[in-house]
Amino acid sequence: MSASSPTASSPTSSSPTSSTPTLPASVPAxxxxxxxxxxxxxxxxxxxxxxxxxxxxxxxxxxxxxxxxxxxxxxxxxxxxxxxxxxxxxxxxxxxxxxxxxxxxxxxxxxxxxxxxxxxxxxxxxxxxxxxxxxxxxxxxxxxxxxxxxxxPLLTAWAGLVAVAELRPGDTVFVSGAAGAVGGLAGQIARLRGAGRVIGSAGSPAKVAHLTGTLGFDAAFDYRDGPVLERLRALAPDGIDVYFDTTGGAQLAAAVRLLRPHGRAVLCGLLDRQNGPRRAHASGEETTPDLGYAVTNRLTLRGLRTADFADRRAEAEQEIGRWLAAGRLRLxxxxxxxxxxxxxxxxxxxxxxxxxxxxxxxxxxxxxxxxxxxxxx
Ligand SMILES: NC(=O)c1ccc[n+]([C@@H]2O[C@H](COP(=O)([O-])OP(=O)(O)OC[C@H]3O[C@@H](n4cnc5c(N)ncnc54)[C@H](OP(=O)(O)O)[C@@H]3O)[C@@H](O)[C@H]2O)c1
CATH class of the missing domain: 3.90.180.10 (Medium-chain alcohol dehydrogenases, catalytic domain)
Incomplete structure (x- = not known):
């Protein structure tokens, strides 16, 4: 990759000289x-x-x-x-x-x-x-x-909840892309860190069953099955405190309407944009958040880049390691x-x-x- 990717040596990156190192016989050519x-x-x-x-x-x-x-x-x-x-x-x-x-x-x-x-x-x-x-x-x-x-993606999920959303005990948390790598961890970490209620969305009935049956979400819905705002409101009639966003699009728009005063959204991913929509939007459904709600409800919408939290990796891994060892968190x-x-x-x-x-x-x-x-x- 260009600029920011880790560098690998390429076969052409060193010119052969008499001091060119050789591979041990155990390594294929x-x-x-x-x-x-x-x-x-x-x-x-x-x-x-x-x-x-x-x-x-x-x-x-x-x-x-x-x-x-x-x-x-x-x-x-x-x-x-x-x-x-x-x-x-x-x-x-x-x-x-x-x-x-x-x-x-x-x-x-x-x-x-x-x-x-x-x-x-x-x-x-x-x-x-x-x-x-x-x-x-x-x-x-x-x-x-x-x-x-x-x-x-341990640090992504952990830093998003702990450092960006500043999750508090009792919070109602909504996670989109919840059957994915980041979302599945975010939902479990929210629960282990004391969230009151954890709601997830995913793209099939089997994934929804996996969220509630295997990963311990309190409730889940199929975001492809009807307007997201209605589905989320039915599961969180009193609103949500934290939204862990892996998708953008209609799910972000719905969450912004349902975040309670001083609610926090972690903007982590762009699945809806990077892959193209996986569903036809219901007629009249918002796909862009109405930021009037952010003003009225004093919301915090904050973008996440995992690399910004490299200095907290050890802390995240210690905590997650204890949960894994105790069988409380599933990979x-x-x-x-x-x-x-x-x-x-x-x-x-x-x-x-x-x-x-x-x-x-x-x-x-x-x-x-x-x-x-x-x-x-
Ligand atoms: N900010 C950061 O530093 C950072 C770091 C790591 C990852 N990320 C981002 O976090 C997001 C999740 O990453 P991940 O590794 O956990 O991915 P992932 O969830 O494993 O991605 C694949 C899943 O995305 C869902 N999906 C695909 N297209 C979609 C769409 N249009 N709308 C909604 N869901 C869609 C599909 O599940 P369904 O069947 O449920 O649709 C699919 O199984 C990605 O956008 C990734 O780029 C950000």
């Missing part, structure tokens, strides 16, 4: 990567990506070679493919799609990492990543008991087998085919469609 083949207009297609073999560059001093086992598909990646009309860096054609990944060190020139260490990185959809040691995080299961927690995960299936799975993710975090298991082991993904079969 090449590995598969998923690169952007075309900038999509609207919903991407699998043909917008290309899976190809690329040489694994040797690690220069201070670098580490990682064999990726799992990487996360992230709806936010759509924002960097272009065509969303926002001031964001755009992935260049041929770039590897970035994102969180988990793997094992297979070669290291840095004293801080040894072969066999389990680490996570942000170098995305590739079988082998060569990273500066500073760009790696060591997986520490004494903090986060499941390694796949390192691939979950909602779907695992897809095989790096070659990542493009199709990404499109399916954006189309609403999955729940929770979607992880790609690079080596193509069988899918685990529900529950925690076993890493050590």
């Amino acid at each position: 090449s590995g598969r990567q998923v690169r952007l083949a075309a900038h999509p207009a609207g919903l991407p297609t699998p043909e917008d990506f290309r899976v190809e073999l690329a040489a694994v560059p040797a690690a220069r001093p201070g670098q580490v070679v990682v064999r990726t086992r799992l990487f996360a598909l992230d709806a936010a990646a759509r924002l960097f493919l272009g065509g969303v009309g926002l001031p964001l860096p755009r992935l260049a054609l041929g770039d590897v799609v970035p994102g969180a990944a988990l793997g094992e060190v297979v070669a290291s020139t840095d004293p801080g990492f040894a072969v066999g260490d389990e680490v996570c990185h942000q170098l995305g959809w590739r079988e082998f990543a060569v990273a500066d040691a500073a760009a790696l995080r060591r997986v520490d299961t004494t903090v986060l008991p499941s390694p796949t927690a390192y691939l979950a 909602d995960e779907t695992v897809v087998a095989g790096i070659e299936n990542a493009p199709r799975a990404f499109v399916d993710l954006l189309r609403g085919e999955f729940t929770g975090r979607v992880l790609v298991r690079v080596d193509g082991q069988p899918d685990h469609k529900t529950g925690l993904a076993p890493l050590d079969e």
